[in-house]
Amino acid sequence: MVTAITDGVKVSVETIYQPEYSNPANEHFMFAYRIEISNLSDYQVQLMRRQWVIFDSNSSRREVDGEGVVGVQPIINPGESHVYVSGCNLKTDIGSMKGTYLMKRLVDEGEFEVDIPEFQLIAPYKLN
Template identity: 70%
Template sequence: MATTITEGVKVSVETLYQPEYSNPANDHFMFAYKVSIENMGNYAVQLISRHWHIFDSNGVKREVEGEGVVGQQPVIEPGNLHEYVSGCNLKTDMGSMKGEYQMVRLLDNSAFEVQIPEFCLIAPYRMN
């Protein structure tokens, strides 16, 4: 599990290769990832948007930006967490992702950026 803490917001990511949705013969590898966002600070925060950097092992880099996560812009109270599951497809059986969330402290509407730690996307058979 990859974890980082930025300005009192802890982001942890777990990954899982999805063989039933992958087609290696056609260079299609699907991965799921579960993100936990925990507010360790003293004030409620809201996740506004995301920016992903996606890399595969053949040197291709993609960027994905958008509002919220899986259709939500969650408010996370102090001591609480928000979890979601999403997915990513690669053209190779190994890669990585990292990124940033744009967030706002609801107390004063101040914006800040939270780092999403880099995590690996690796088909299990590559681990041998």
Template identity: 70%
Template sequence: MITTITDGVKVSVETIYQPEYSNPANDHYMFAYKISIENVGHNAVQLMRRHWEIFDSNGAKREVEGEGVVGQQPVIEPGSTHEYVSGCNLKTDMGSMKGQYQMVRLMDDAAFDVQIPEFYLVAPYRMN
């Protein structure tokens, strides 16, 4: 598990290769990732937007940006955690992702960015 803390928000990531949804013969590799966002600070925050940078091992880069995560803009109280699972397809059997969440501190409406640590998407057979 990869973890980072930015301004009292702890982001942890786990990844899982999805062979049943992948088709290597057509350069299609599917990965799932589970994100845990824990508020280790003293003020409630709300996740407003996300921005991802996605890299294939062939050098290709994509960016994805949008509101919330999986259709939600969760409020995370101090000591609470929000978890979700999403997915990413690559054209190679290895790659990586990193990004930011734009958050708002509810007590003063101050916006700030929380770093999503870079994590690797690797088909298990590449680990040998």
């Protein structure tokens, strides 16, 4: 698990390779990731947008951005967390992701960016 804290918002990421949804012969490797966003601040925050930078080990890079996460723009109260699971497909069995969330403090409508720490996407057989 990797973790980062930005302006009172903690982001923790765990990943898992999904062989049942992968097809290495066709350069299709599927990974799931579980993200927990914890509000360590004294104010309610809302996740407005996300931006990802995704790398394959073949030097390809793609960017993905959009509103919220998995169809929601969650409001996270102080001391609480929001957890979601999503996925990413790669053309290689090794890659990485990193990014940012655009958050809004509901007390004053102030927006700020929260770092999503870089995490590795590695098929387990590459580790042996």
